[in-house]
Amino acid sequence: MSDNVLLAPTVPDAASADPAPLLSVRDLTVSFSTARGRHTAVSNASLDLSAHRTLAVVGESGSGKSTLAAAINRLLAPNARIDSGSILFDGRDLVTANARELTRVRGAGIGLVPQDPMSNLDPVHRVGAQIVEALEAHGTSSRESRKRAIELLDLVGIPEPKRRFRQFPHEFSGGMRQRVLIAIGLACRPKLLIADEPTSALDVTVQRKVLDRLDELTAEMGTALFMITHDLALAAERASEVLVMFRGTIVEHGPAAQLLGDPQHEYTRKLLDAAPALAVRRGVPRAVTPYAESGATGDPIVTLTDVVKEHSVRDSAFGRPRTFAAVAGSTLDIPRGSTVAIVGESGSGKSSTARLVLGLDAPTRGSVVFDGRDVASLSKVELTAFRRRVQPVFQNPFASLDSLFTVGATIAEPLVVHGIGTAAERAERVLALLEEVALPADTADRYPHQLSGGQRQRVAIARALALQPDVLVLDEAVSALDVVVQAQILDLLARLQREHRLTYLFISHDLAVVRQISDYVHVMSRGRIVESGTPDELFESPREEYTRELLGAIPGARLAV
Template identity: 60%
Template sequence: MTEPLLKVDDLRVAFSTARGELEAIKGVSFEVLPGETLAIVGESGSGKSTIAASLNRLLASNGRISGGSVRFDGAEITTMAERDLNSLRGAQIGLVPQDPMSNLNPMHRIGDQILEVLRAHGAGGENKRQRVVELLEMVGIPDAEQRIDQYPHEFSGGMRQRVLIAMGLACQPRLLIADEPTSALDVTVQRRVLDRLDALTEELGASVILITHDLPLAVERADRVLVMYRGEVVEQGAAKQILEQPKHEYTKRLVEAAPSFMTTSLVEKPAAGAAAGAGAAAGGADADPEPFARVTGLGKSYRIRGQAEPFWAAREVSFTIPRGRTVSIVGESGSGKSTTARVLLGLEDATEGTVEIAGDDISTLKRRELMGIRRKVQPVFQNPFASLDPRYTVAELIEEPLKVHRIGSRAERAKKVGQLLDDVMLAADYGPRYPHQLSGGQRQRVAIARALALDPDLVVLDEAVSALDVLVQAQILELLTDLQRDLGLSYLFISHDLAVVRMISHEVHVMQRGRIVESGTPEQIFEQPQAECTRELLAAIPGLNL
C-alpha cells in the first residue's frame, strides 16, 4: 500500500465570534495519495476553503484547529513550529487562493511578485527572470516578456488569476491546494491551466487538492471527489461514481443543479412575429421594438508603457439590449468583455463610438443627468470582495445606494434591505455581518442584492455567478429570470460559463481580441457555431463528454 502524502484525521476547526465559538469543520477525515487529485465540492460556506486554510495553518486570526490531526509526509502540521511551517509553505505545499485582487499587491509589478516566491525558497536557478517568463507562458499569458513588468490593475480578472496559479506552481510543490483556481477563467484557458496541473501531477508525482463548486469540472479532473455540507463530509468516492450514483441527498441535489447543455432554458422567448431585435416586456405585454441600451462602433484603447502604439481592448463593438431581454457576451479572458461593460456603465470613457441608455448618449450628459442614468443601470462585478467596502456591514452595503439617491425613510430602507436579503437567499442575521465574515458566494449574493436595491432597468452582470456553488447559482438565475419577467428588467450578462449563458440568454455575442466575431440566439451559437474561437470555447467545456 502506498503511504498517503496527506492524511487528515477527525479535523475540527472553530472560530471565535461575537455569538460564541462556532465549529466550522466537524470531524473531517480524508487522505491524498502521491500523484492523486482530490476534488472537494460543496455549497458556499460548507467549509471547503476552511479546510484548505487548515492544511498549512493559514486560518484567520479568530480561527483555530480545535481537534484532530493533519499529517503531511508523516509530519504533524497542527503542532509544527512556525519556522518549519514556513519552509513547507510554497516549497512543499503550494497554494492558489480564490481572490486575485486581495492576494496580489497592487503596488508591485507582476514579475516582482513571482520573483519574490522564487527567492524566498531559493528556486528558479540563476536566471530567475526567465523562469518567471516561463511560468507566465505556462499558464497562458500572451506576450509574457512584455507583461512581466506590468501591475495587477493592467491585467484582466482572468489573467490575474493565472498569475496566482503561476505563483502556486513556481517551486514545483509536492502538494498544490487550488481553491477555486479557475472560477475567473474562461473555459479554454481553464482547460490549458488544468491540463498543466495534470501534467505536473504526472511528471513530479505531485498531488492536487482541487476545491471547486463546479461538479462537472471536479468529476472530469479528479481521481476522487469529497462532498461537504455544513462542515461535514457527507460522501466521498471515485469521481464518476459520485456523478452517476450519488448516495447522499445533498449530493443528488448538486448533480441535479449542475448546469449543462441538457438544462432547459429559463428565459421566455419573444412571441412569434415580434419585431426583430425586440424584447418581450414585463408580464407578457406587447413586444417593445425600442432597445433600452445601444452600443455603436465602441472602441476603447489604452497607452502601455514602452509601446508606441495604443492597445485596443475593444474595437468596432456594436449591439443593442432590448427591454426585458438578456444579452450575453462570451469570450476568452482578455477578449474585451469587461472593458465593454465598464464603458457601458460609464466607468470609463469610450475612445470611439457611442453608448446610448434610454435614448441618451451618455458621453454628452451632465453630472446630475448621469446620476439618473446610474440609477437605471446597476453593476454586479466579478470580484465581490473588491466591490464591497470592508468597513460596512451587509445591511449598510445594501442600503447605501438607497441613501445616495435619497430613497425612502430609514424604516422603509430597512424593510427594503430585509426583502432583498430574502430575495438572494440570505437570512436576516447576515445584515450585521461584515464582508470578511462571509464566503465568496455569500459576498456575491450581497453584491446582487445591492444592485437590485434601486429597482434598475438594466443590470450588468460581469461574471456575477462564477463564485457561486451550483445550488445557489440555480436559485440566483431563477431569481434573475423571475425579476425579468415581473419587472421587465434587462441584463447584460458576461460569463465564461457557456452552459449558464445558454440557460439565461436571448441573444449571445462572442468576442475575440476586442471584437465581436459571432452573434445569434443561444441555439444558433451553441448548435451551429461559425467562428473557430466559438468552436474552441464549446470544445473546452468541462464535463461535456462525461
C-alpha cells in the same frame, strides 16, 4: 439519477493505490472561537491522497472545504484550532510540526493557490517580484529566480511575460491575476498543490490550458493535486476522486466517475441537480424566461453601433505609447426585458463593452444609445438620471462593497447620493430590498465580512435595485459562487426580471450558465463580435472556429461541434 450523469466524464488511469499515501488525514476536527462559543467547521475528516492523483473537494459555501485545506497547510485563522486528528504529509505529522518545519514544507513541499487574487497579491509590489520572493525563500538565486519567474508566467498563459513581469497586479485582468497565483503555487515544484477554486475566474480556454499544465505536472513530478471547486463538470473531467463535504462532514468520497455517475448521498444529488453544466442538455428549464415569452417588447433599450474603444499603453516607463483597441467596431442591440449575454476569453472586450454600456467609458468612435439618446451627448444632469436607470453588479461583491459600511448603509447609499427620500423612507426601502433578495431584515446591521459569498452577492443586487433601474449589467456576477448558491442567484434574477421587466446584459465566461440564462448571445474575440445568435444556434450549430473552440473547452460537455 440517470438524468444527472455528467456527460462523458474522463478520469485519469487509476494507478494502484500507494501503500504510503503522500497525504493522509485522519479524524481531523477543526473549530473556531466565536462570540457564541466554539463552532466546529470540520468534523472527523479522513482522506488519503497519493502522488499522481487529483482529489476534487466539492460542496456549497460554508461546508468546510477551505477550512480543511487551510488545516492541511497549517494556515488556519488565529481563532481556529485543530481539536483532534492527524495530518501526515510525506511521513511527517503537520499537526505537531514546529514553525521551522512548516516553513520548509510550505511552498517547496505543499504549494498553495488561493482563490481571491486581489486579497493575495500585494498591490505595491510588482508581479515578478512576488514570484521571485517565493523562489528565493527556498534558496533559489536572484538571477535564476527571475528567469524561472518569467518562465512560470509564460507557463500559465500570461502574454508577453517579460513585460508583464515588471507590472503591478492592478495592471492585470482578474483572470490574469489568478494565473499569477497559480505561477506562485507552482514556483518551487511542490509535491502537493492545494488549489482553492484555481480556475473560477478564468475563461474556458485558459482554464483548459492551466488544467492541462497541472495534469502534466502531476504526471511528470508525481505531484498530488488537492483541488477545491464548485464546478462539478470540471471535477468529473479532471479528478481521480471526488470528496463531497456538507456542514463540515465528508458525506461521500470515491472515484469521480462512480460518485458523480451514481451518487449515493442525497446532498450529492442536490449538488448535481444544481450544476449549470447539466443545462447543456435539451429540455432543461431555463433560469430566465425567454424574452419572447415574458412580455418583452423587443425594441432595443440599448444599441451599440460600430463602437471602438482605444487605450494608449506603454511597454515600459520610457517606451513610446501605442494604441490598443479593447473594443474594435462592435454593433449590438439589447431588447427591453431580455437577457443578452457576451462571452469570450479574458481580454476579448467583454468588460470593456460593459463599461461602455454603463457610461463609465466613452467610445473613441461609434455610438452608445440608451432609450433613444446617445449617451455621449447627455448633459451632466441627464447623465446622472441615466446612471439611475443602468446599474452594475460586479463579479466580486467583497471588493465592491465597502467593508466599513453596514449592509443597510451600502444599500441606502445610492438613495443618499441621488437625494431620494427621508432617512426613515430610505430605511424602509432598505428593508423592502432585503426582503426582495431573500435576506432577513437583521442583515441590514451586519458588515460584508460577516456574510457568505452568496449573501454578499444578494446585497450587491439589492443595491443595484435601489434606484429602480431598467437595465442591470452583470459582469461575471455568479462565476465565483458554488453551484447551489449560483442556482439560487440565477433563480432570484429570473424572478426579479419577471416582476420588474428588467433588462440584463450578462457578461460571463461560463458558457453553461449563459445557455441557461440568455435569450441572445454575442461571442467576442480580440475586441470584435465574431458570432451572434440564440443559445441553441450557437451551442448546436456554431459557425465560427473560435466559437467551436470555446464550446469544446467546456469541462465535461460532449457537444457536437
